[in-house]
Each structure stands twice: as C-alpha cells, then as structure tokens.
Amino acid sequence: MKNFIKDLNEKIMILDGAMGTEIQKRFEDPGINPELLNITQPDLIKSIHRDYEKAGSNIITSNTFGANGYKLEKSGYSVEEVVSRGIKNVKESTNAYCALDIGPIGVLINNDTKYDFDFAYGIFKEQIIAGRDAGCDLVLIETMTDIYEAKAAVLAAKENSDLPVICSMTLQENGRTLTGTDIVTIVSILESLGTDVIGLNCSFGPDEMIPFIEEMVKYSSKNIIVQPNAGLPKMIDGVTVFDLGPEEYASTMARIKDLGVNVLGGCCGTTPDHIRAFKDNIKDFSPTEVVKKDYTFVSSSTKTIVVDGIAIIGERINPTGKKKLKEAIKNHDLEYIAGLAKKQEKEGADILDINVGVPGIDESKTMEDVIMEVSKHSTLPLQIDSSDYDAIENALRKYNGKAMVNSVNGKQESLENILPLIQKYGCCVVGLTMDDDGIPGKSSERFDIAKKIVEEAEKYGIERKDIFIDCLTLTASAQQEDVFDTLVALSRVKKEIGAKTCLGVSNVSFGLPERDLLTTAFLTSALAMGLDAPIMNPASESSMDAIRAFKVLKNIDRDSADYIEFYKDTSRTTKETAEKPIPESEMTL
Amino acid sequence: MKNFIKDLNEKIMILDGAMGTEIQKRFEDPGINPELLNITQPDLIKSIHRDYEKAGSNIITSNTFGANGYKLEKSGYSVEEVVSRGIKNVKESTNAYCALDIGPIGVLINNDTKYDFDFAYGIFKEQIIAGRDAGCDLVLIETMTDIYEAKAAVLAAKENSDLPVICSMTLQENGRTLTGTDIVTIVSILESLGTDVIGLNCSFGPDEMIPFIEEMVKYSSKNIIVQPNAGLPKMIDGVTVFDLGPEEYASTMARIKDLGVNVLGGCCGTTPDHIRAFKDNIKDFSPTEVVKKDYTFVSSSTKTIVVDGIAIIGERINPTGKKKLKEAIKNHDLEYIAGLAKKQEKEGADILDINVGVPGIDESKTMEDVIMEVSKHSTLPLQIDSSDYDAIENALRKYNGKAMVNSVNGKQESLENILPLIQKYGCCVVGLTMDDDGIPGKSSERFDIAKKIVEEAEKYGIERKDIFIDCLTLTASAQQEDVFDTLVALSRVKKEIGAKTCLGVSNVSFGLPERDLLTTAFLTSALAMGLDAPIMNPASESSMDAIRAFKVLKNIDRDSADYIEFYKDTSRTTKETAEKPIPESEMTL
Ligand SMILES: [Zn+2]
Ligand SMILES: [Zn+2]
Ligand SMILES: [Zn+2]
Structure with missing residues (x-):
C-alpha cells in the first residue's frame, strides 16, 4: 500500500515538470483544452508521464489542470470523463504517486456575482470526486492566485475525500498573490484548513523564488512544495520561452532543498531533463525535519x-x-x-x-x-x-x-x-x-x-x-x-x-x-x-x-x-x- | 539557675502590685523619694516584697521606680546606692524573680534642650548598670508616657546588660500615650528594639484596659504584660483612692489572661489581696502561645x-x-x-x-x-x-x-x-x-x-x-x-x-x-x-x-x-x- 504522508516523512519527493511544454514538443495543436488530449491522445499524454517517471519523478501530475466545469462547459465532455481519463493515463503509464492536478477555475470568485464561494466549491468538488473515484493518490491544487479560491478547493478536497492535499500558490513580484495575499497569510490560511503540503509554484525561476521560500519556511509548520519555472519568461519571435537550462535549474533546486523544501518539481518550461538534472544533483534524499512553529x-x-x-x-x-x-x-x-x-x-x-x-x-x-x-x-x-x-x-x-x-x-x-x-x-x-x-x-x-x-x-x-x-x-x-x-x-x-x-x-x-x-x-x-x-x-x-x-x-x-x-x-x-x-x-x- | 525567658514560655507569670499603697499603710511619711526607704527602712520594704511573694507573685519589683539621677540629684544618695539596696531588699526577702523597676525620668525629653535623648540614655544606663551589678533578674521599664524615653531606656538596657527587658506604657483615655503614640506604634517601636515583653500599666482599671489589650494582642509578636490599677481613681476626702476590690479585680484579670496576656500584675491601689485573688482565680497556668505576626x-x-x-x-x-x-x-x-x-x-x-x-x-x-x-x-x-x-x-x-x-x-x-x-x-x-x-x-x-x-x-x-x-x-x-x-x-x-x-x-x-x-x-x-x-x-x-x-x-x-x-x-x-x-x-x- 502506498502511503504518501509516510513516504513524505522519509524521503524527498520529486514531482514532474511542465505538461504544456512537452505537449507542444510532441503535438502540433492542443486546442483550447489540452486536458481533452487525455481522451483524444492518451498515448501522447502517457508518454510524457512515462518520461517524467524515467527522469526520476515519484509524483506524476494528471493532465487535469483546467479540467473543471467552468472551462469544460462547452467542450462536449464532462468533468468526470476528462478527469477520470487523466488519472487513468497516469496510473496506466507509471508506478508513481498519481496527483490529481487542479488549477484555478478561470474566473474571479466574487460573492457579489454568481461566481461566488459556493460556485467555486461546487466546481472543485466535482473535480475531486471524479479524481477520487478514478483512484488518484493525492490532490495537487496549484498555480493559485486567489487564496479564497484556494480555500474553496482545499475545503472541497477535505470534505469529499481522505486524500492528502497539496496547495501551491503563485506570487507576483511584490511577494503577494494577485489578490494581495502575502506569504505569512498564505501559511496561516492554508495551514488552518489542514492542507498537508503548502508551497509556491510558477511565476519565477528558482533563483527569484528563494527569498519567498525562506519566508515560508520561517512561518510554516508543514512540508513545503516548490515548483519554479525554468527561469523568467522571455519573448523570442513572439513566443514566450523559458530558457533556464537543466544544469543551472538543478543547482538552484539543490539550494532550495537545503532551505528545507521536501517536495520539489518544475513548472512552466521545465522538462524531464530538468527533473533528471536536479534529481541527480541531490546527494541526500532524507527530508528536512519539519519544525512545528509556535506562531499564533x-x-x-x-x-x-x-x-x-x-x-x-x-x-x-x-x-x-x-x-x-x-x-x-x-x-x-x-x-x-x-x-x-x-x-x-x-x-x-x-x-x-x-x-x-x-x-x-x-x-x-x-x-x-x-x-x-x-x-x-x-x-x-x-x-x-x-x-x-x-x-x-x-x-x-x-x-x-x-x-x-x-x-x-x-x-x-x-x-x-x-x-x-x-x-x-x-x-x-x-x-x-x-x-x-x-x-x-x-x-x-x-x-x-x-x-x-x-x-x-x-x-x-x-x-x-x-x-x-x-x-x-x-x-x-x-x-x-x-x-x-x-x-x-x-x-x-x-x-x-x-x-x-x-x-x-x-x-x-x-x-x-x-x-x-x-x-x-x-x-x-x-x-x-x-x-x-x-x-x-x-x-x-x-x-x-x-x-x-x-x-x-x-x-x-x-x-x-x-x-x-x-x-x-x-x-x-x-x-x-x-x-x-x-x-x-x-x-x- | 533561674531562666526568665524559658519560664515565661512555660507558665503564666505573676508580678506584684502597688508599692506606694503598701508603704502608706505601713509608714507615715515616705518623703519625696520613697526609693530612699530602701536604705532607711529596708525591713519595711522587705515585708512588702514578702507579702507579695506570699500572695503568689513570682516576679517582685524593686522599690526603684524613681531611683534615677534626675530625681535623686539632691537626695544625698547616689543612684548606685539606692538601686543596689533596692535589688538587695528583693533578693534578701524573696525567691522570686527580681525585676529592676524603672519609671519615667521625671522631665520631658526634648532634643532642643539639655534633656535630650543622650541625657535620657545616660540616666537609664546608670540605673541599669547599678541594677545589673546588684544582681537583678530582669529590667522592668514601666508607666512610660513617652515612647522616645522608652526607646532610650530599652536601648540602655540592651546595650548595658544581657537581662530580659520588659517595657510597659501608660495610655490616656484616647488610647494614645501622653506624647501621642498609639498602640500599634508602641508595638512596632518596642518590638523593633528587641524588647522581650511589652505591655500596658496604670491609668485604667482592668475593665477599661480590655479594648487596648485586644489591639495590642492583635499586632504584637511578643509576650504581653498588663498591670492595671485597682479601678479608676476616685477623690475621697481630698485623697485619691482606687476602690476596685480584690474579687472584682480578679475576675477581670482572668478575662485579660484569656485574651492572651501571660504576664500579669497590679498597679496603683492594688494590694497583696488583689494578687492573691486573681492568682487563685487562674485555673490553668499554661501561657497562651505567642503568635508571630506578619505585619510590616x-x-x-x-x-x-x-x-x-x-x-x-x-x-x-x-x-x-x-x-x-x-x-x-x-x-x-x-x-x-x-x-x-x-x-x-x-x-x-x-x-x-x-x-x-x-x-x-x-x-x-x-x-x-x-x-x-x-x-x-x-x-x-x-x-x-x-x-x-x-x-x-x-x-x-x-x-x-x-x-x-x-x-x-x-x-x-x-x-x-x-x-x-x-x-x-x-x-x-x-x-x-x-x-x-x-x-x-x-x-x-x-x-x-x-x-x-x-x-x-x-x-x-x-x-x-x-x-x-x-x-x-x-x-x-x-x-x-x-x-x-x-x-x-x-x-x-x-x-x-x-x-x-x-x-x-x-x-x-x-x-x-x-x-x-x-x-x-x-x-x-x-x-x-x-x-x-x-x-x-x-x-x-x-x-x-x-x-x-x-x-x-x-x-x-x-x-x-x-x-x-x-x-x-x-x-x-x-x-x-x-x-x-x-x-x-x-x-x-
Ligand atoms: Zn508555471
Ligand atoms: Zn520648624
Ligand atoms: Zn499606676
């Protein structure tokens, strides 16, 4: 029996890297909903999962980032179909932990509109039930820019499953999320909800993330997840590219691990080579002990x-x-x-x-x-x-x-x-x-x-x-x-x-x-x-x-x-x- | 060996009563200084001591109340002569403890005059050295109306002898001494100087003394002495008389003992009959335990x-x-x-x-x-x-x-x-x-x-x-x-x-x-x-x-x-x- 929480206490966990980058490499036009590829191109998706596992990931993220009721509304597919196929693709192609990936809904939560807290909760609940029933091992809520939406997602995961819940937020350069939440508040709110692992992903390359990680480590009493992009985005020939190579990425990820981060992976622009490079760079896979903080x-x-x-x-x-x-x-x-x-x-x-x-x-x-x-x-x-x-x-x-x-x-x-x-x-x-x-x-x-x-x-x-x-x-x-x-x-x-x-x-x-x-x-x-x-x-x-x-x-x-x-x-x-x-x-x- | 302090912890101590009253009964004209009778009429004085011992007193007071350098100045006798004969008279006539009796000097202590603190101290020192050298067992400073004078006397006793020191003050009807000292202040000052037994005498009969004794018991951490007069003074045919009879005196003294007073005697107007009556009235001679108070x-x-x-x-x-x-x-x-x-x-x-x-x-x-x-x-x-x-x-x-x-x-x-x-x-x-x-x-x-x-x-x-x-x-x-x-x-x-x-x-x-x-x-x-x-x-x-x-x-x-x-x-x-x-x-x- 897999036991994620137990494993987490015993070794450094390695997530995979970007899905989008890999899809672009292998398939010309993913269309509006790359999640639909779970159904239309399952072998393509499975090959990406497999490559990440080979590179060293022991958590593989399902291709379900946008597979929610709001984004799939006019897709002709149900959330249940897309999510369950996404989970199946991971499980059929790897032996790693399968993380149900959940990204932002795609519309700002505002209680004065119909897109209110209950709406958000309903969206996430649907995803989570689908993922749970399809047999995912954990829930990975990520790239969140609104702590209120994150709260709805964590609550939905907690109330509708017994799965471990990871929640990872995305910051702006000022160290706050788009809706103004600073690091200590991220820690306070996510930990209050019983989130098992909290952290940061996207927006920055690993170097830019370090001060924010340090602050999170200072306040947090939980395991921390970090998934930086492959450097800061650059526009080349009208296309956004991330050009931090695997070796440079790997050397900063080793520093990040040493700050006390026990769950590491990549975000935009990262590839199996990035994962492999930083995994090879890790000498000691025993995790940093998580210290309970006494802050009120x-x-x-x-x-x-x-x-x-x-x-x-x-x-x-x-x-x-x-x-x-x-x-x-x-x-x-x-x-x-x-x-x-x-x-x-x-x-x-x-x-x-x-x-x-x-x-x-x-x-x-x-x-x-x-x-x-x-x-x-x-x-x-x-x-x-x-x-x-x-x-x-x-x-x-x-x-x-x-x-x-x-x-x-x-x-x-x-x-x-x-x-x-x-x-x-x-x-x-x-x-x-x-x-x-x-x-x-x-x-x-x-x-x-x-x-x-x-x-x-x-x-x-x-x-x-x-x-x-x-x-x-x-x-x-x-x-x-x-x-x-x-x-x-x-x-x-x-x-x-x-x-x-x-x-x-x-x-x-x-x-x-x-x-x-x-x-x-x-x-x-x-x-x-x-x-x-x-x-x-x-x-x-x-x-x-x-x-x-x-x-x-x-x-x-x-x-x-x-x-x-x-x-x-x-x-x-x-x-x-x-x-x-x-x-x-x-x-x- | 006699040990007054030890005896005090084991039994109620009984002093004698008035000296003046007894002298008047037995001798026509005591003159200005009744203390000179120690020398001129030793048998008379001894007979009084003996009568008090027979009545039940185990402390006999020497006839030295006014035997100080100020009062004896023109008497033709030295303090040493009068005091030593006074002590001798007690010791030759009884087996009781011999208390060197010291009364007020007879002039108000005032540091702006030659009768200042050092003067008072010198007067008392002379008496105490004389008494000590003559073999008295303890010093009884009594009928004091000025706490400052009492302080000089206690200090003189402490600095010039190892004798137990009793100091007894006299109050006015308002519960203060002539110079304005109230009961708690009497307790505070006398105890601070290491006085062994403190208390009240003269001025009132036993009934009038009770509220003052209660207050002293409340505050004091020492054994208490009480020697009331034989009632309030009355003028009869131009002569001051104290007419509280032995039986009435005795019944109030029993109450006073029950308040926690362990050293009891008589003052003006009391006789061997008064002492006998109240001693006979005492059923239990075990003293009340003295409780250390915690007042600052x-x-x-x-x-x-x-x-x-x-x-x-x-x-x-x-x-x-x-x-x-x-x-x-x-x-x-x-x-x-x-x-x-x-x-x-x-x-x-x-x-x-x-x-x-x-x-x-x-x-x-x-x-x-x-x-x-x-x-x-x-x-x-x-x-x-x-x-x-x-x-x-x-x-x-x-x-x-x-x-x-x-x-x-x-x-x-x-x-x-x-x-x-x-x-x-x-x-x-x-x-x-x-x-x-x-x-x-x-x-x-x-x-x-x-x-x-x-x-x-x-x-x-x-x-x-x-x-x-x-x-x-x-x-x-x-x-x-x-x-x-x-x-x-x-x-x-x-x-x-x-x-x-x-x-x-x-x-x-x-x-x-x-x-x-x-x-x-x-x-x-x-x-x-x-x-x-x-x-x-x-x-x-x-x-x-x-x-x-x-x-x-x-x-x-x-x-x-x-x-x-x-x-x-x-x-x-x-x-x-x-x-x-x-x-x-x-x-x-
Ligand atoms: Zn990203
Ligand atoms: Zn002045
Ligand atoms: Zn008197």
Whole structure:
C-alpha cells in the first residue's frame, strides 16, 4: 500500500515538470483544452508521464489542470470523463504517486456575482470526486492566485475525500498573490484548513523564488512544495520561452532543498531533463525535519496579525448597549457598520470583533453580509462573535481568512458544538472561564475551567497557541473582592497552560466615576500579567496611551520608535515633565 | 539557675502590685523619694516584697521606680546606692524573680534642650548598670508616657546588660500615650528594639484596659504584660483612692489572661489581696502561645504604616538633580526641607525618604537635624537614605520611630556594615539587587542577589517582612530590553522569597517624551506584579490617579470609598465615559 504522508516523512519527493511544454514538443495543436488530449491522445499524454517517471519523478501530475466545469462547459465532455481519463493515463503509464492536478477555475470568485464561494466549491468538488473515484493518490491544487479560491478547493478536497492535499500558490513580484495575499497569510490560511503540503509554484525561476521560500519556511509548520519555472519568461519571435537550462535549474533546486523544501518539481518550461538534472544533483534524499512553529496567526486575506506582542481587538461592532448600531443591523445598513470598522482600524485596532446579535434578524445571513462588507473596507482580521452555532459555522466557511471565534466556554454543550468547528476551520478561539455555574469568583476555579477548555480542545487537535482564554472581567462596583482574581487567573493561564489570553476590560469600571482611569489601570495591570489581546475601544485615548507606553516597557516597540513618533510633537506637559530631568550621571540607585 | 525567658514560655507569670499603697499603710511619711526607704527602712520594704511573694507573685519589683539621677540629684544618695539596696531588699526577702523597676525620668525629653535623648540614655544606663551589678533578674521599664524615653531606656538596657527587658506604657483615655503614640506604634517601636515583653500599666482599671489589650494582642509578636490599677481613681476626702476590690479585680484579670496576656500584675491601689485573688482565680497556668505576626510596620512616634496595601514613599527630599534642595541642605535651611515633607504628606505620601547627600556637609549631623525637624512638621514615618554608615547609625539611634533604611545591596562590604544596624535598631531595610558587578540585566540574576540579601539578613535575625527588595528600575531609552526584567524579578521576589518590594519608578522614562505616561504605565505594571512601596513623587497626578485606581482593583480601597470620594466631583469626562454606560443586565460575556 502506498502511503504518501509516510513516504513524505522519509524521503524527498520529486514531482514532474511542465505538461504544456512537452505537449507542444510532441503535438502540433492542443486546442483550447489540452486536458481533452487525455481522451483524444492518451498515448501522447502517457508518454510524457512515462518520461517524467524515467527522469526520476515519484509524483506524476494528471493532465487535469483546467479540467473543471467552468472551462469544460462547452467542450462536449464532462468533468468526470476528462478527469477520470487523466488519472487513468497516469496510473496506466507509471508506478508513481498519481496527483490529481487542479488549477484555478478561470474566473474571479466574487460573492457579489454568481461566481461566488459556493460556485467555486461546487466546481472543485466535482473535480475531486471524479479524481477520487478514478483512484488518484493525492490532490495537487496549484498555480493559485486567489487564496479564497484556494480555500474553496482545499475545503472541497477535505470534505469529499481522505486524500492528502497539496496547495501551491503563485506570487507576483511584490511577494503577494494577485489578490494581495502575502506569504505569512498564505501559511496561516492554508495551514488552518489542514492542507498537508503548502508551497509556491510558477511565476519565477528558482533563483527569484528563494527569498519567498525562506519566508515560508520561517512561518510554516508543514512540508513545503516548490515548483519554479525554468527561469523568467522571455519573448523570442513572439513566443514566450523559458530558457533556464537543466544544469543551472538543478543547482538552484539543490539550494532550495537545503532551505528545507521536501517536495520539489518544475513548472512552466521545465522538462524531464530538468527533473533528471536536479534529481541527480541531490546527494541526500532524507527530508528536512519539519519544525512545528509556535506562531499564533489571525488573518484576513491580505494581513496576518502574529500575536506575539499585543493585539488590540476592537470591540465597537457589538450592538450591546449601542442603540444606533442596533438599528443599523436591523436595517441592514452595512455602510454604517463598515464605517465603524474603518474607524477602528485607523485608531489602531489589530483585529475587529463582529457581533450582530440583535433579536429578530437572520443572524447567519447578517453575519455573513457584515463580514463580507467589513472585509471590503478594512484589511483587519475578524473575530466572529456569536452565540448562534449556525451563524458561526457559516461565517467561518465563507470568511476569506483565518478568523477568531468568540467564544467557547466550559459548558459541555458549548464545547461539543464549538470545538469541532474550530478544528475544521482551523481558526483561533476565545475560551471563556465560565460554565454551568456561571463565572467563579476565585482565580483557581477560573483557571480550572481554562484548563478543561484547553484539554478538551486538544482532543480535537486544537493547539494552545490558537486558544485565547478570557478570564472574564468583573465589575468593581459589584464584585470588588474578585476583580483582581481575573488577572491572577490570566497570569496562571499564560504560565502554567501556555495558552494566549484575551480580556474585555471596560466593564471593570461600570458604575464608578472616572471610568477611563480604572479601565486603563486594569488594562495596564492585565498587560503586565501577560494579556495578549485586550478587547477594547481603540477610541479610548488613555487606553491607547497605556498600550503605547507598555509596548516600550515590554520592548515590543523597539527603540521606542513608534512611541517617539507618536508623542514627539505632543504639547502635553505635566508638573513632573516640566521639571528639569535628572541627568543620567546623577540618577539615584 | 533561674531562666526568665524559658519560664515565661512555660507558665503564666505573676508580678506584684502597688508599692506606694503598701508603704502608706505601713509608714507615715515616705518623703519625696520613697526609693530612699530602701536604705532607711529596708525591713519595711522587705515585708512588702514578702507579702507579695506570699500572695503568689513570682516576679517582685524593686522599690526603684524613681531611683534615677534626675530625681535623686539632691537626695544625698547616689543612684548606685539606692538601686543596689533596692535589688538587695528583693533578693534578701524573696525567691522570686527580681525585676529592676524603672519609671519615667521625671522631665520631658526634648532634643532642643539639655534633656535630650543622650541625657535620657545616660540616666537609664546608670540605673541599669547599678541594677545589673546588684544582681537583678530582669529590667522592668514601666508607666512610660513617652515612647522616645522608652526607646532610650530599652536601648540602655540592651546595650548595658544581657537581662530580659520588659517595657510597659501608660495610655490616656484616647488610647494614645501622653506624647501621642498609639498602640500599634508602641508595638512596632518596642518590638523593633528587641524588647522581650511589652505591655500596658496604670491609668485604667482592668475593665477599661480590655479594648487596648485586644489591639495590642492583635499586632504584637511578643509576650504581653498588663498591670492595671485597682479601678479608676476616685477623690475621697481630698485623697485619691482606687476602690476596685480584690474579687472584682480578679475576675477581670482572668478575662485579660484569656485574651492572651501571660504576664500579669497590679498597679496603683492594688494590694497583696488583689494578687492573691486573681492568682487563685487562674485555673490553668499554661501561657497562651505567642503568635508571630506578619505585619510590616514603619513608624513615626505617632503613626504606623502597616504595609499590606500600597505604601507611597515620597521621593522629594533627595538632592539628586534638585538645585534648590541642594542649597537648602548646604545652608541648613530646615524649614525649606520640612516644607517638602508637609507638601508630600498632604499629597498622599505614606513614608518620606530623607536623603541629604550633598558633598561638603557633615552628613551625620545634617541627617539628624533634618529628621528631627521633619518629625516636628509631619507625622509620617521616615526612610533614612544614605550611603554613610555613621549617618545611618546616628539617625537610627536618634529617630523617634521605626525607620526604613535605604539601603543595603549585594556587596559584602554593604551587607557587613548595614545588616548589624538593621538588626540592632530593628528597622526595615531596602535591599538593592546590585553587587560588585553593578546591576545585572537579567531578572534571574537580580533575583539571585535579592535571595542573597535576604539570606544574609536572616543570619542577623532580620525577617523577610522587614526587607523591601528594590529590583532597580532601568531607563527605557538606554536599556529597553531589560526594563521589564525588573518587574519579573520583583514578581519572583514577592512569590518565591516572600519579601516586600519597593521601586523608584520615575527613572524608567528618562529621555523619552510624555514621561508621565511611561512612568505611570510602569508603576501600574509594577503594582500588578506585586509592588508594595513605590518610591515616587506624590505630586505626580497621573501616578497618584493610577494608585487610587489600582487600590480599587486590588480591593485595598474597600467599596471604592476613597476613590468615589476623590473623584465624585471631578469634571473630567472623556469620550468613553460620556457615552451611555452599558446597563449591567446587557453586559457582554
Ligand atoms: Zn508555471
Ligand atoms: Zn499606676
Ligand atoms: Zn520648624
């Protein structure tokens, strides 16, 4: 029995090279759909597969790159026919792993059109079922320029097969995909979906790819695939050619392997000679060990917040106590809500909480619409905040990014409903330290609930780095004796459990004068005790001041650069600063 | 061999009662100095001692209450003669412990007159040497109305003998001594000096004493002595009489014993019948176990700061970087300095740092003068801040209170010079986490120095509760990567060592804009991580705001009473507080 994942851990895997180049060499006019050659010229296709296997490939890609319902619509052939014949051609001609090749659909996914997420999912599902039923060994989603389309493809593969899934993106020169996704976000989103191997292909020759590969290796916890073109394309006599020869290609591919890439192949312009040359160049076929990274990512499609300093979660898109927002949600006034998002981004939020919990609306539909609208106006990653499981699942499915979910708690019913969603969509989750008995006053009991949540989550494979425990702020005017216990519990969660922490801070001051003063003191205390993600109003000057200052103290704002930039021109002076500062040489000890 | 301290741990000790009352019964005219009867009427005095021993006393007090150089000046007898005969009379007539009785000198101690601290010390020293040489078993300093005089007496006893020392104060109806010392301050100062047994006598009958005894038991870690009068004094036919009979006296004394008092006797108006009655009333002679209390006291003569919340150490009496104060110190302008003290007390300081380190002055003399002057104008306890060991020792000796010393550090030379002073004067001490190699950047090394200081201090019997570790604030503009390590070390010192912590916070922001913002964030972070005593400028509004807020969060300011009182009328409003507050019923979780 072939076992791709096991083999992957034991040896460097070699893919094949270009199909198009080889077809051109052997056949005059491939027509619009080269995939139709699977049916019309199976021997030609098989000969190419065979040549690649002979050259040293142990993964052979089926000739199915464009074999999807959109491109084949007027071809007279069904997806099932083309794909199954494509898979058959690989299996009948080689003993290598057969990769079901899936390229972009050929139309931009846009939820405002009929070519929406569900459409894309349907297209990929059809391909995958056909490939699966024809007996492919793995799914190779490649040359993707839109991470949203890639998400649809990976989800379709995961939901409709047990096959290993490789997903490889294509970058522009600026290091982002056509739709603006940068490398760390590619890593974040593809890994969140459980993609087995992620990587880059096409666009560049191997040399140009190196800096992007280095960045991917830095952030990724998965095996990486790289398939460069045979150099940068050149126009010769009106034809695009790739003229990097096998030897030069091979020498850079050896360097790429040494960067930690365990799955290597070629893209446009590469030939069996390129594959042979770089395979011959490899001395040691033991793969580089894949190191699990400890980064906590929360991502939109174009921006990833790596939570290793302080991530501010803007709390304002939450109708609790906000009459105007309640009305906007009821009236589907998406522009108003998007305005709140833009404002919070400008004020310094890193992540936006999205809560549309108003009675009498279709929460699932409203949440989806709000998320889509906010995503158009703000680059910030989102936190899906709801108590409606369907609304959460739908939002996670449609969201173009790696979201946070607010929240799970210690109740059995909550754990059972939320954790499978977190696992499936690979997002971050907020865990509230409360259960059927409410919020315990004592820190040790809140810590115990946090521990239970983390342990339950681990049964689903959800890692601690993706769990934000919220030890729940109490109101000083009502439960003063337990207020600081929230922070004691938070500190223990950080140290003893190693989970992330978040906390809504403003409730602490409810009912007391000078609320900002109390809220800021509580926020600063929480940061000192290890808070990663305050859930707060970024319009609060004193809270933002405190965070800027704390980032200096904690060496997050290196050389106080942001702090100095922000405050260098402020005219605020106080008695203390108005005094002559103490010369350093005279400072008391 | 008699061993008073050992006996004290094994049984209730019974003193005798009044001497004066008994003399009046047996002899017509005692004259001005009843102590002269030791020489002129030894049999009379011996008969009284004998009667008390028969009644059940196992400590007999020598007839030497007023046998001091001031009162005997014109008597024609030397202190040595009167005291040695007084001791002899006890020893020749009883087998009980012989207590050298020492009462107040008879003139108010005032350092601005010739009756200064050194005078008082000399008077007591003379009595103690005489008593010691005559073979007394312990020193009983009693009926003291001035804690400063009591300090001179206890120091004289400790420095001139190895005898157990009892010191008993006399209160007014308001629970303070004549010079304003309250019970907790009596406990703090007398225990700091190593007094073996502390307590109360005279002024009240046993019933009136009970609340004061309860308070003393609450705070004291020593055996307690109580000797009430035979009721409140009444004027009958122009003569003061105490008319509480033996039976009533005895029943209240039994209650007093049950409060945890292990040394009991009588004062004015009590007779051998009173002693017999209450001794007969005692069923169980096993003493109440003395519980070591964990309070950290810093005291002036009239105010004790119990450091269990946040104690603000006012930093402004320190000439570093302050031109005007430097001049004031050089010119001996004590009024200017006292003004800084008053101002800081008004602003909310709890303890005042006193540093007079200016080149070219007599630091020891200046420190003493400043301490004396500041003590006249402010009730706050003082922190003696100097690098001059002689100045520190002189200040500790003369200070009327239990001071803090700033500072000892990890250098051997510092430990060897400072710790014996801390031990002898029983004060609190600041331990700086630096040594011969300077201030280590890493928290673990600063923690190690803290541990070394505490362990060295314990060799001298100095308890952790009296040590304030200062993990030393670094400047963010110069050593940003180590700034937060100060707080990590602080937190470990609190948790793992159990010492107190102090920290000067303002240096953190040196050289950066908006210093108050950084200083306040650092202060709040330090409080969250366990800081007990910030050394700061109480004129800094933002720092004081942060402390008031933090006291609410940490439940130090119960029911936010002080906070509400302070801010209820402030007109400050911010965007956040101007918004409609979230109704409690709607608060998000
Ligand atoms: Zn390509
Ligand atoms: Zn008396
Ligand atoms: Zn004065």
